[in-house]
Amino acid sequence: MLGGFCVTRDADSKASTRARLRLARASVDVPTRERAGSALRRTIGTWWEHASESRGRMDRGEAAVASFRSMPTEPPVDAVNAALYERGATVLLPVCEPDFRLRWARWTPTTPLVRSAVVPIDHPPGPTVDLAAVADGPGHQLDVGLLLIPALAVDESGQRLGQGGGYYDRFLARWRAHSRHGVLAAVVYDDEVLPAGSFDVLPHDQPVDLVFTPDRVLDLRDR
Ligand SMILES: Nc1nc2c(c(=O)[nH]1)N(C=O)[C@@H](CNc1ccc(C(=O)N[C@@H](CCC(=O)O)C(=O)O)cc1)CN2
Ligand SMILES: Nc1ncnc2c1ncn2[C@@H]1O[C@H](COP(=O)(O)OP(=O)(O)OP(=O)(O)O)[C@@H](O)[C@H]1O
Numbered sequence: 001m002l003g004g005f006c007v008t009r010d011a012d013s014k015a016s017t018r019a020r021l022r023l024a025r026a027s028v029d030v031p032t033r034e035r036a037g038s039a040l041r042r043t044i045g046t047w048w049e050h051a052s053e054s055r056g057r058m059d060r061g062e063a064a065v066a067s068f069r070s071m072p073t074e075p076p077v078d079a080v081n082a083a084l085y086e087r088g089a090t091v092l093l094p095v096c097e098p099d100f101r102l103r104w105a106r107w108t109p110t111t112p113l114v115r116s117a118v119v120p121i122d123h124p125p126g127p128t129v130d131l132a133a134v135a136d137g138p139g140h141q142l143d144v145g146l147l148l149i150p151a152l153a154v155d156e157s158g159q160r161l162g163q164g165g166g167y168y169d170r171f172l173a174r175w176r177a178h179s180r181h182g183v184l185a186a187v188v189y190d191d192e193v194l195p196a197g198s199f200d201v202l203p204h205d206q207p208v209d210l211v212f213t214p215d216r217v218l219d220l221r222d223r
Contacts, residue, residue, distance in 0.1 A: 017161055017199040021152040021192060025073040028189070036189065037076035039214035044148070044187075045083045047217055051145055051183070052087070061143040064090040066104060066131060066182070068150050069113070069122055075189050075214065077148060082109050090142065092131070094167070095123045102171040103128035119165070132174035144182040147175075149208060151186040157196040158207035158220040160186050172206035183221075185210040193218060 012020075028036075048065070055063065065084050070076045085091050085108060092104040096118040105124040113122035134142055149168055153161045162168055172184065184206075190213045211218040 012199050014161060014164070014200050018152055018164060021161070022073070024191075025152075025189075028073070033076060036214040037079050040075060040077060040187065040212060041079040041083045043214065043217060044077075044080045044212050045087065047212070048084055048087060048089065048146065055143075055145060061141045062090050063088065064092060064142050064144045065146045065148065066092045066094070066144050067107075067148040069093050070150070071121060074150055075187050077187060080148070081107065085109060092129075092144075093123050095126065095128050096121070096165075096167060100165050100167050100170055102167050104131045105129075132171060132178060144180065147182050147184050148212070149184060149186045151188050151192070151208075153192040153194050153199070154186045154188055154208060154211050155194045155196045155198050156218075156220075157223075158209065158211075159196075159199070159201045159205055160208050161199055166204070169204050169206050173204070176206070183210055184208045185212055187212050189213060190215045 052063065065081075067077060067081050067084070069081075070078060081091050081093075091107045093107045094102045095105050096116050097103055098118065105126045105128045107124045111124045114125050115122055129142075131142075131144060149160065149162075151160045151162055160168075175182075186208045188211065193211055193213060207220075209219070209221050211220070
């Protein structure tokens with residue numbers, strides 16, 4: 001207390017945090033970005049191999065990863081997607097639909113991509129599925145064990161700051177309603193993991209289970 005006033009640090013608004021992070025991302029140089037891509041390929045590839053070993057003991061369907069196609073400023077996951085595909089995973093990428101809905105289309109390293117009509121991102125031409133509506137688990141076809149989720153930042157309690165469309169929050173709310181077992185993992189640069197409470201969190205925000213950075217895996221499920 002100072003002179004009767006309680007000194008607290010308010011969380012920054014989402015908008016001001018986004019502006020700061022976008023500016024920082026714009027100054028990441030090409031070699032740094034390339035190193036991040038190789039490091040993420042190793043980190044996420046190793047994580048997937050360990051997860052597949054435990055999964056091997058279960059009777060599940062086709063092992064799938066719901067990933068994304070990186071924008072030029074994001075930590076690159078192109079090599080991650082290729083590595084997971086080489087390891088036998090089915091890789092799905094998001095397709096943005098009107099009303100901020102996400103559907104998913106299969107991707108392989110030879111899939112030609114098309115530009116989205118809604119956002120400045122390419123995606124496979126389709127067909128698409130609604131992953132929050134398809135049945136998964138034993139006896140079903142698609143078993144999404146990992147969702148890689150783009151973010152501008154994540155705080156240490158797992159709250160995620162995205163680009164501001166609300167695509168993933170809407171999708172994850174529907175996904176969670178079906179009690180899916182897939183691990184929700186944000187992908188950010190190392191210095192984008194912020195102390196808990198660094199930015200505003202609203203009731204619709206969907207937290208993640210895990211954070212992948214080029215340097216580390218932060219598993220928040222045990223906290
Ligand atoms: N790679 C990627 N795919 C994704 C997302 C994402 O954040 N990253 N999304 C997450 O929901 C959805 C698309 N949402 C988006 C919402 C806004 C902007 C956008 O405003 N882009 C800025 C550039 C931002 C930057 O480069 O940092 C622009 O067009 O100026 C892009 C995608 C689904 N697919
Ligand atoms: N489940 C939901 N139902 C309806 N509207 C939602 C839902 N989740 C988020 N929204 C709306 O989406 C908008 C953007 O939300 P927010 O700023 O949290 O996006 P974000 O997480 O940064 O974006 P993204 O998920 O696309 O990366 C807000 O106006 C919010 O009210």
